[in-house]
Amino acid sequence: MLNISIFCLMGICLIGSLVGSLIFIFTFYRINWVYDERIKILHIEPVKKSLEEYDKLPSYNYMIYHFWIWDIEKFKNPDK
Secondary structure (H helix, E strand, O other): OHHHHHHHHHHHHHHHHHHHHHHHHHHHHHHHHHHHHHHHHHOOOOHHHHHHHHHHOOOHHHHHHOOOOOOOHHHHOOOO
């Protein structure tokens, strides 16, 4: 009886570790993606246009915490 409960506890810990690892990997990917997308916009020539495009984006923290934001084009072209 004791052996079954230990195996169940080990299974729960393993599943929790896997879920935590997946959340960490997704968060790391998300932070990197947001940074790359914002830097791409800053490297547009001419500089004045890139700053105007950059100002249309939401803040960095907003983009990180609202994980459903993937389409940056809708912020660059709000009319569409």
